[in-house]
Amino acid sequence: MRVIVVEDDPMLRATFVTALAHLGVEVAGSAETADHALALVDEHAPDVVTLDLRLAKEPEPADAGLRIAERIRARYPEVALLVLATRPKVAHAEKLMALEEPPRAVGLMAKDSLGDMELITDAMNRVVKGQIVIDPQLVxxxxxxxxxxxxxxxxxxxxxxxxxxxxxxxxxxxxxxxxxxxxxxxxxxxxxxxxxxxxxxxxxxxxxxxxxxxxxxxxxxxxxxxxxxxxxxx
CATH class of the missing domain: 1.10.10.10 (Winged helix-like DNA-binding domain superfamily/Winged helix DNA-binding domain)
Known part of the structure; x- marks a missing residue:
């Protein structure tokens, strides 16, 4: 499984990438902005992109991850998408599932799930298989x-x-x-x-x-x- 990580916190991004690599997951690259993320997707054709919901360097930071997800799905419909939010909300899940009809290969997880890499990698594998993944806490x-x-x-x-x-x-x-x-x-x-x-x-x-x-x-x-x-x- 080839992954691209989009996260604007340098320390969290480095920790996440290291943890994935330790588990044998191939991290093709990491980014903190939409343009860099899309360039990496263009270059590496990943299986899944993990997206921080809020990206401080974007013009509208609050839900920047969802807008990147929309652009990736439009250009590369086979790439799975997993959004990580500090406080995942129903509206976030609905926007993800509205990317296409019928919805598939998208997920929304709480960022505190990063403390359980088994849970995160399971979510990544499931969206790669085309499934819908919603954070159990939200449900x-x-x-x-x-x-x-x-x-x-x-x-x-x-x-x-x-x-x-x-x-x-x-x-x-x-x-x-x-x-x-x-x-x-x-x-x-x-x-x-x-x-x-x-x-x-x-x-x-x-x-x-x-x-x-x-x-x-x-x-x-x-x-x-x-x-x-x-x-x-x-």
């Missing part, structure tokens, strides 16, 4: 039902049982059915039955049960989950 925040949400008949999640909501939250983190079953200590068939019910309740039903359609349904379910959580934050 856990959205998992907690709020009175306003429960009272809203327009909320698609209101139709789900607590167990179904829990399974959907794990889908939103990018876990496979098997991984969800292992995490919940239940049978794989139990997860599959619950997911079928969830998809029906969310209106994500199709006669085409191919692998790509199944992946798309999981992504669409994730979007519904995140958007419902975003509405509750407003």
């Amino acid at each position: 856990r925040q959205l998992l907690t039902p709020r009175p306003a949400r429960a009272a809203s008949s327009a909320d698609p999640l209101a139709r789900l049982t607590p167990r179904e909501r829990e399974i959907l939250s794990l889908v939103a983190t990018g876990l496979s059915n098997l991984a969800i079953a292992q995490k919940l200590s239940c049978a794989l068939s139990n997860v599959e039955r619950n997911l079928t019910t969830i998809f029906h309740k969310l209106g994500l039903v199709s006669a085409d049960e191919g692998e790509q359609r199944s992946l798309n349904r999981r992504v669409l379910a994730t979007l519904i989950y995140l958007r419902a959580g975003n509405q509750s934050e407003r």
Whole structure:
């Protein structure tokens, strides 16, 4: 796996690059600005680019990483993207998943995850495989039902049982059915039955049960989950 790291803090950038190299990950280059990052992508054709959300040297630093992600996806659609944010928000995840239809190969993780390189490299491998990765901390925040949400008949999640909501939250983190079953200590068939019910309740039903359609349904379910959580934050 060939990686380009975009991070404007010199010490953190050097530490991240060293940690990746120690784990056997090929770091093709590192950058602190959009222009340098794009030049490195042009030169090295990486598998994945990790992007700090905030880059101090950019004209609009607050979400510069998302704008770079958009430019990379437009020019190099096969390059996976992993954004690292100090405080990841639902809006950040939505912008990433809006880069193309259907969304794929993008991730949003908290920067404090850099303290667990196994977690970060797992996220990188998953986005390289085309999966959607959302920081588990963000999903856990959205998992907690709020009175306003429960009272809203327009909320698609209101139709789900607590167990179904829990399974959907794990889908939103990018876990496979098997991984969800292992995490919940239940049978794989139990997860599959619950997911079928969830998809029906969310209106994500199709006669085409191919692998790509199944992946798309999981992504669409994730979007519904995140958007419902975003509405509750407003």
